[in-house]
Amino acid sequence: MSKDPSHTPKHRRHSDQVTLSQVAKSAGVSPITASRALNNPTKVSDTTRRNVLAAVERLGYVPNLVAGSLASSRSKLIAVIVPSLINSVFVEVIKGLQETLEAEGYQILLGNTDYDLDREYQLVRTFLGWSCSALVTAGLRHNKACHKLLANWEHPIMEVMELGKGMDLNVGLDHVAAGRCMASHLVDKGYRDIVYVGARLAQDYRASMRYEGHKAVLQAHGIDAPIVELDTLGSLKAGSESLDQVFAQHPKTQAIHFANDDLAAGALLAAQRQGLNVPNDIAIAGFNGLPLGQHVTPQLTTILSPREEMGRLAAKELIRRLSGKNVVRRQHDVGFKLQLGEST
Amino acid sequence: MSKDPSHTPKHRRHSDQVTLSQVAKSAGVSPITASRALNNPTKVSDTTRRNVLAAVERLGYVPNLVAGSLASSRSKLIAVIVPSLINSVFVEVIKGLQETLEAEGYQILLGNTDYDLDREYQLVRTFLGWSCSALVTAGLRHNKACHKLLANWEHPIMEVMELGKGMDLNVGLDHVAAGRCMASHLVDKGYRDIVYVGARLAQDYRASMRYEGHKAVLQAHGIDAPIVELDTLGSLKAGSESLDQVFAQHPKTQAIHFANDDLAAGALLAAQRQGLNVPNDIAIAGFNGLPLGQHVTPQLTTILSPREEMGRLAAKELIRRLSGKNVVRRQHDVGFKLQLGEST
DNA sequence: AAAAAGAATGATAGCGCTATCATGACAGCG
DNA sequence: CGCTGTCATGATAGCGCTATCATTCTTTTT
CATH class of the missing domain: 1.10.260.40 (lambda repressor-like DNA-binding domains)
Incomplete structure (x- = not known):
């Protein structure tokens, strides 16, 4: 030949x-x-x-970073998976993550589950395929397959938003306690007919956790803890429309504890349009401490959550771990703060 | 041996x-x-x-997607570069992009330039290294190095937000026209002492483009077009603080044309706190059509920009291009709409 | 001055996958 | 019956980079 x-x-x-x-x-x-x-x-x-x-x-x-990653089986990519981009809360966490990670030369691969755990699993699979050096996900709940996949993964996993025993690292706050905090405030103020209003609670389970705390406090005072669930996701619009619904179901309502500030502010503005006096006719409380709530009159009573800070802290912890340092604490409580406005 | x-x-x-x-x-x-x-x-x-x-x-x-990408020199990654994550406008565009791209199996690599074109260049370099299959960037302005790099790149480039002759594909709206539109409205309403208020205009140059349109209309009517520039980026807080500044510099101001709704809504809420009547004491107009502006009383006069739609359209065009289809139009005007409220 | 240690560079062999070309099996057809 | 064409599969050779080990030369140690 x-x-x-x-x-x-x-x-x-x-x-x-x-x-x-x-x-x-x-x-x-x-x-x-x-x-x-x-x-x-x-x-x-x-x-x-x-x-x-x-x-x-x-x-x-x-x-060519692709070639480099393949050869070294490392990459400067960090997967970030959130349940929603409409809710500005997650965006702020992303922002905190992003500014800290980008400064260290990491890039963010962004995924949105739309509050669907199966979708989350798919995203995780894809992102692992990119040999990300770490994964950040919002929340401690995952489906079975996802858990299994992540349990065998050798890179850092950071679960943010809620505090608890996670798979690896965790930065968040205690939502049950936050719910208790606001409920105590409302009870202390003398309100007795208090309704909790949330949206899509099965998915936004952190809002349900706050309700649990809320309910516990009310029941300890021998008060009923009715809840009204909206179909649409939290937004100003949903909040403004919720007022009628609440009064229809609970005519004697004195105070409404909303699952978040968007809803609360929407309701507050709607109440004003209807000529209702806040807080005399109806008291309104929110959660998150969005700028919006601080600029309406009366100022919204809410619970401040340090969202950007949460992102920054999560990023810092990840970076520490990635640079080989021993990570002492696996759980970080970023806390929250009751912000008293004139709406309650 | x-x-x-x-x-x-x-x-x-x-x-x-x-x-x-x-x-x-x-x-x-x-x-x-x-x-x-x-x-x-x-x-x-x-x-x-x-x-x-x-x-x-x-x-x-x-x-292992890294290996696959190296072998095929293709990837299902799309780089998205925005100047800010604080400004919800970009987040909404991202959301539109994301929901459309993710449905087609693409992942988003997210970058934030913080309104810095050199930073943008660095991000572009990095992202090209990941052999992204396309790049989305906010705006038509780039620095020299970035231009050169992108000009030689063989993948689709989508420039969003503003309409104009871009490097490749473009989806946006005409900001000069939007500025003209609002200014015409204010003049038609009979206002003559009109101040334009923006923040960090050198960076947020689209706001300056709107000012250009605004100025042209006012000058055509023989009216002066004063401008007040704030140091801090657009936000409710900056807006509420801007009122005093405007009146200090231009005591006779009848109407304020704000560069965006955050500023405008902040000013509107501040005006109310100060006991000023909107629009009788002071008329206020914004830009973007954020939900917030539609829920305050009086409702904010603003210009609706279809942000999520812009993201979705950009994504669809990219997908068409990526799937080998001929792209007929390279420029897409998503338009805008004057939303009349009671604030003017 | 010889031995040991360090500093700078290079040769080789993959990382895990896919593009390209090659092969064998079988159908259709004059 | 041989010819061409299609279908399903496989062998081979990289994609562009870096981990690992090897080499050379310089510096330090005893």
Whole structure:
């Protein structure tokens, strides 16, 4: 069998992109040295580093991070999975994460489950496939498959929003306690006919946790704890429409404890439009401490949750873990604060 | 020189992760066939496909997308670069993008420039390194290096928010026209002492474009077009604090045209707290059509911009392009709508 | 001055997957 | 019957980078 040396090799894939090898050649070093010059600058001499950087500049080299990740089975990607982008609360957490992670050179792969745990599982699968170096997810609840997948994963997992025993790291606040806190406030103020109003509680289960705390306090005082559940997700609109519904079902209502500030502010503005006096005709309380609630008159009584701070703290803990440091505490309570307005 | 066959091979990297080869072996086919069964189901027989899928299930295989991307030099990643996450406008665009892209199996790599074009360039570099299949960026302005980098890039580039001649695809609205529209409305209403108020206009240059439109209309009527620039980024707080500043600089002000609804709503709520009547003492107009503005009393006059729609449309166009379809129009005007409230 | 340790660089062999070409089996057809 | 075409599958060779080990040369130690 005679070879045909003039035959063009069969496996030729083109790519006009500049590669590290080209940079290396241009700088007069081997590819691996060029790699070191870019990723472990201390491992090469000053001259070499300068030459390589000059070549990078000259050729307009853009590192292929995909190839790098495959070779090193590491990546500077961090998966962030949230249940919603409409709810500004998650966006603020993302913002906290993002500003801290991006400063350390990490990129965020963003996923939205739309409050669907099966969707979450799918996203987790996909993201693991990108060999992310960590995963941030909102909440402690996952479906079975997701749990199993994550349990065998060797990278840090950060569960945010609610405090509790998670799979790995956890930064959040105690929602049951927050519910108790607000309910106590309302009872102390002398209200007795208090309705809790939330939206899609099966999905937004943290709102249900707050209701649990709320109910416990009311029952301890021998008071009934009625709840009204809205169909639509929390929003100003839903809040403003909820007023009628509450009064229809509970005509004697003195105070409404809303699951979040969007609903509460919507109701407050609607009450004003209807000529109701807040808090004399109806007291209104929220949760989150959104700027909106602080700017309406009367100012909304709410519970401040440190959302951006939660994101920042989560990011910092992740970075500590990723840089090999021992992580002492696995759980971080960011707390909350009762913000007294004039709406109660 | 004698070889030592008992010597352990030198290049051994471990990885307990299940690979496609293992799946293939378990299914009794070659790796490439297993690959096809997962990615080109029509290219294999039904039996083979079933066997492979069963093996995937059995072994808990999670595809290594990094390896796949390197081999195919394609990825299901789409880079999204926005100037801010505080401004809910961008978040809504992201939401529109995200829900449409995720449905097609694309993931979003999120970057935040914080209104810094150099930062944008860095992000673009990084994201190109991930061989994203497309890039979405807010705005038509980029720095020189970024332009050069993108001009040579062979994947779709989608510039959103503002309408204009972009690098590739474009979905947005005409901000100059929007500024004209609101200014005309104010002039028609009989206002003559009109102040435009914005924040960090050098960075939020779309707000300046609206001012340009605003100024043109006022000047056409022989009216002066004073502008007040705030230091802090647009927010309710900045808006509420801006009132005093405006009156200090322009005591006779009849109407304020705010660069966005956050500022406008903040000012409106502040005016009410100060006992000013809106619109009789002071008329207030905004831009964006945020829900907030529609729920305050008086309802805010503003310009509705279809933000989620913009994201969805951008995503759809990208998907069309990515699936190889010819893209007819490169520019899409999503328009805007004057929303008359009682605040003017 | 010889031995040991360190610093800088390079050669090699993959990371896990898919593009490309090659093969064998079988159908249709003049 | 041989020819072409289609279908299902496989063998091979990378994608662009870095981990690992090997080498050379310089510095430090005894």
